[in-house]
Amino acid sequence: MRKIEKGNEPGSLRAFKRTNPHCRYDDLTDVERRDIRRACTQEQYFLCAYCCQTISGESKDTMNEHVEAQNLAPNRTVDFNNIVASCKSPRQCDSAHKSQALDLTPMMAECETELRFMLSGRVEGKTLRATETIRVLNLGDKEENNKALIEKRKSLVGALIWGKSGSGPEDLAFEDPEILEMLIDDLSQPVDGRLAGFAPVLVNILRGYLDY
Numbered sequence: 001m002r003k004i005e006k007g008n009e010p011g012s013l014r015a016f017k018r019t020n021p022h023c024r025y026d027d028l029t030d031v032e033r034r035d036i037r038r039a040c041t042q043e044q045y046f047l048c049a050y051c052c053q054t055i056s057g058e059s060k061d062t063m064n065e066h067v068e069a070q071n072l073a074p075n076r077t078v079d080f081n082n083i084v085a086s087c088k089s090p091r092q093c094d095s096a097h098k099s100q101a102l103d104l105t106p107m108m109a110e111c112e113t114e115l116r117f118m119l120s121g122r123v124e125g126k127t128l129r130a131t132e133t134i135r136v137l138n139l140g141d142k143e144e145n146n147k148a149l150i151e152k153r154k155s156l157v158g159a160l161i162w163g164k165s166g167s168g169p170e171d172l173a174f175e176d177p178e179i180l181e182m183l184i185d186d187l188s189q190p191v192d193g194r195l196a197g198f199a200p201v202l203v204n205i206l207r208g209y210l211d212y
Helices: 011-019 030-043 128-137 143-165 177-187 199-211
Strands: 062-066 083-087 115-117 123-125
Touching (some): 011 030, 030 062, 030 083, 115 128, 115 199, 143 199, 177 199
Antiparallel strands (some): 062 083, 115 123
């Protein structure tokens, strides 16, 4: 995950809530839902809030996801600060979350430090709440749980390393702090409002080598 800094809610949502002060998410029209989805996608630099794969912001691959599930917090269903853009991948992220509680969310700075990603594509939790969040969102702690995401993450992280450093994972000088810091800085800078798919995952991996 990458910490999300929530911005202002879309004007269409603000206007709808002003006219319908007791509304819930189900009351919104396609216009408000579209504007929420696109605003969330843009502030997330076109990455899924949970797995960090690339999303377009269009309904074909992106959906509005309530971090605190609607069934658990009916008073927050139109709270823009409770909505993020999620991918539509089956059995993970929004699809896996459903109405389960999330103790570690992308609104928390700790989401960048309590998950540990590996070059193998797997992820593990450093804390109990991180481990539980991985389970709830099915983010790929074991191949039998989500082999597709693990393989995709491994492949694209390797491609990112090659693209940014000109070397594969086996050749990168992980023991050189200066090289790692340069890569982290490069990967963390959006280009035309976008971050590369899984870039925060590689940043997490590189920071792990710096802390080792």
